[in-house]
Amino acid sequence: MKKNALITGGTKGIGKSVAFSLAQKGYDLVLTYSSDKNAAESLALFIRESFHVDVHLLQADATHLESILLIDEYLKVKELNLDALILNAGITCRDSFEDISLADWERVFFANVHFPVFLLQKIIGKIKKGGSVTFTGSLMGIEPHSVSLVYGVSKSAVHSLVKNLVKFLARYGVRVNAVAPGFVDTDWQKTKPAEIRKNIESKIAVGRFGAPEEIAEVFLMLIENTYFNGEIVVVDGGYLYK
Ligand SMILES: NC(=O)c1ccc[n+]([C@@H]2O[C@H](COP(=O)([O-])OP(=O)(O)OC[C@H]3O[C@@H](n4cnc5c(N)ncnc54)[C@H](OP(=O)(O)O)[C@@H]3O)[C@@H](O)[C@H]2O)c1
Secondary structure (H helix, E strand, O other), X not given: OOOEEEEOOOOOHHHHHXXXXXXXXXXXXXXXXXXXXXXXXXXXXXXXXXXXXXXXXXXXXXXXXXXXXXXXXXXHHOOOOXXXXXXXXXXXXXXXXXXXXXXXXXXXXXXXXXXHHHHHHHHXXXXXXXXXXXXXXXXXXXXXXXXXXXXXXXHHHHHHHHHHHHHXXXXXXXXXXXXXXXXXXXXXXXXOOHHHHHXXXXXXXXXXXXXHHHHHHHHHHHHHOOOOOOOEEEEOOOEOOO
């Protein structure tokens, strides 16, 4: 029987690597993205040709409430039930503590916390018994850092959500976990000045940023191992070892 997975923010970075891992295992995919249609389309083509699975693309910005209805409607029309839901899309705001506005604080919280909660509420009936939900948390939700207060707090909320949701999803026979990556080489990190990057690397025991493929392996483990439930698995190469 064919398996289906939906990955929010599934066309680049960590989400894209998870898409590859699942396609390799034969999963059909629904990938959401926010704005880069060209990147999404060329990725979908590549996955279809390489792994012979279906790839559905949906532009569904996680900062917009209506994206929830759009995703729900899409699954309904295509008659898709999910084995795995990967709630990966997330945003940040790097304005200083002194400057961040309530609107920006709310936007980050909406995308990182409110959106996945209410998407899950809407489509829980479309996740198969025995299926799973996997969030992308962050090391920044565990180790306080000085760059973005709202990001760290919102990712802490994601981790707390996972722990709390176990109780609410058990009745559906659905497990819920999170991967909390440290610093991963994706577009997200590309704008970091070389000096800051070097400083971060000096704090990581293995001396480098993680590769998205290394993070995807952990997602796959949480999706496929049916005894993981309520876990936040940190993958950070040994951050703060010094
Ligand atoms: N990279 C890291 O070091 C790191 C560490 C810990 C946690 N994380 C978390 O990992 C997740 C993915 O990050 P990444 O590094 O893989 O980022 P990325 O390489 O920039 O990829 C982002 C993906 O998410 C989509 N996306 C961006 N904004 C979106 C929005 N508002 N609504 C829906 N989709 C959106 C993008 O689509 P478009 O291309 O169309 O914009 C793209 O598919 C985030 O939750 C982030 O907080 C990242």
